[in-house]
Amino acid sequence: MMAQAGTAAKDAASLRKSSWKRTALIWLSRYGTIVGLLLMVVFFSANAPGIFLSRANFLNILSQASLTAIIASGLTYTLVVGEFDLSIGYVASFVGLIVTGLMAYQGFPIWLSIVCALLLGAAIGAFNGVLVTKVRINAVISTLGVGTMLTGIGFTYSSFPIATGIPRAFTDIALGRLVFGLPNPVIIMVIVLIALWVILNKTDIGQKMQAVGGNLEAARLSGIRVDRIKIFSFATAGFCAALTGTLLSSLLGSGTLAAADGYLLDAFAAVFLGSATLREGEFHISGTLIGVLILAVGFNGLSIFGAPTHFQPIFKGGILVLAVGMSALARRYAASA
């Protein structure tokens, strides 16, 4: 009997402790990313006030963040509907190559090259969507397959970087500062993020996307054409990837094979960091922006403090695992609470 009373007391104590832990974990999973971002800013500002805490450096961080933010918010759309897109990095590289090629080889005017490039990205995305919804290939497989094919097609199109024959006006797009002295990519990022946020939160299609991601069967029974919604999400991801690829080519002044492949992991890290922000385990645009900023501020700080470049992948990979872990924990606790 006494033994039983003892265990009961121990159980109650562990229950109290675990509920305290749970509250802390949920809090951490909601605000942890924002707190982490602020802590990084405070730490870098205190330790490198002259370098980190300057207008020039902040603009630098923002323009670095802008390309990642654009591609990552497109990726957010596919995750909102419960899918996945591993092709975005390859799409960005491929389109970045094609957009320069259209100018250099085909002699297209800049605006037409860009329009073609963005439409091409959206079309590749839509194709991914069709493979996933109509042919019903798992998204991981189909997008990886399509992305891998694009690498090869890109190589067939041009086996060496396209650096000559690109008009100066094209490189000026990414390097220029048309509004308030802000780099153009930052302005473009702001426009894209606002547009995607409005579509996701304020329109029919956005509500339907959230419904599809929230409960596929329920969405279907509500009369939502689930396949179309998913294809739209993939097309948006493709469009955003193409925009990032185009801006990167403009920034580099050349179309280079595999130039944007690395954005894949950055985008995933950002989106999953974002999913652990404010809303537990849900993907949303503002979260993605915070995720992107964490990565950009982190990279910036690492380079200011002279960390060797190979620290960047450690930071990036580590933060991805941390983010996914936090997101998973948050979801589990949200479900059991």
Add this chain to the structure above:
Amino acid sequence: MPSAASVGPWMRIRGLTKSFAGELALDHADLDIERGKVHGLVGANGAGKSTLIRCLAGVTVADEGSVTIAGEDLQKGSPRASEQAGLAFIHQELNLIPHFNALQNILLGAPKVTRFGMIDWRRSGVAARAAAERVGIRFPLETKVSELSVAQRWLVMISKALVRDASMIAMDEPTASLSGPESEQLFAIIRDLSTQGVAILYVSHRLEEVLQLCDRITVLRDGRIVDAAERGALNKKGLVRAIIGHDMRPPDERDRFATDRSQQPIFSVRDIAWKSAVKGVSFDLYQGEVLALGGLVGAGRTELAHLMAGVTRPDAGHFELDGKRLDIANEAQAVRAGIALVPEERRSQGVMLQQSVAFNINISTLKKLRAIPGLPFVSDKKARRQAEGLVARLGIKTPSVEAKIGGLSGGNQQKALIGRWLNAGTKLLILDEPSRGVDVGAREEIHDAIRALARSGVGILAISSDVEELTLLADRVLVMREGRITGELTGADITEARIIELSYHDSNDEEGDIA
């Protein structure tokens, strides 16, 4: 304390409590289970039976309380610990791997004899064959499970439990898809196991069965154990009273709507067939009536509802809406034609748990909520106004329309799902198990809402396995059995006895035995 073990019951459940999203699913349940006895566990849907079983199985972690087996505490939330303690669970879905044969399934997860690192199926099979013999399996164990009947699969599951030396086997609705003779054979096996010292925890809605088979019956209501009695101390009437908390009310005949068959039906089903589940079903649904579809689980009712709502396409036959032939290719087309389904599985097919009440109500009428017609922007104001209107109309209890629907009780979630269709131009609303997992009070409110909808001109088809619900709700009842409509009841003929009679197999059915 070994001394306690020899004196007390084999399994002792004390104060077991579990809540989900603030709702108590299990409220300080105490239960003793003895080896060699058949324990019946009954209660309405949502009474806590499955939560209790899930806690025992270690799939759900109880918030409070303890389970002691032969004097030892059962570790919480560990399916492995539960298995090692000798507990086996057979759920309705029968967790078997279809493309494995019976032998592989019986031995799944059990230690096997290996030779040079490879499984020696012949020698491993010895124990499995002995178990199969105990339950009277006569088909070869090399048969693939996908080729076995449901009854034969049950035997495989029981053998699987026996191979693991289970001291207790919990069975969830074992006879739900068995024929009369098959059920009888299962009962014989259960009695046999019980005399061999196995404890049986038998969960069923079929009260006659429970009264006939079980040594002791425990009744759960709203998560609490409200009655426990030895065989003979309870009769069906007492059992029903314990389950629903009051005597069964005779339905008020004045409320029954007399169907007017002279007018054109709202919806007609003509010779609809689909696979082996629906075998040529025809009926008409008229304005003003609540038409209900009764029958046992597996009779083909949900499949029929899915065909009507465009989830699946019929192999043969057609539908008519307002006298016009209708071809439904998918759910979206059904919804646009005005046919909506409130599904059986509220959580997995109905609500978007992470979203607000307003979101869940408005999702099927987004076009009507646009700020400016023609532009795809949803007006927050219109959305809130519509949601608030429906919340008030249906009496949905929620702190606000912005609250997450996951925090609401099952009954209020269900009302929200009905609300989803009230402004959507719905002509035919199909409700599959409208009050499953809903408490009695909410059930009445849901019934009132359904009746009001029917009287306002919306065609209503309600599907229910709950015979009492059919007598309370329906103006006309069609009973399905094995994919066919076996009878129609109207007015004073709508009684539990008549429905049950039409639902069950006749005793002189062609079915043979199961093995």
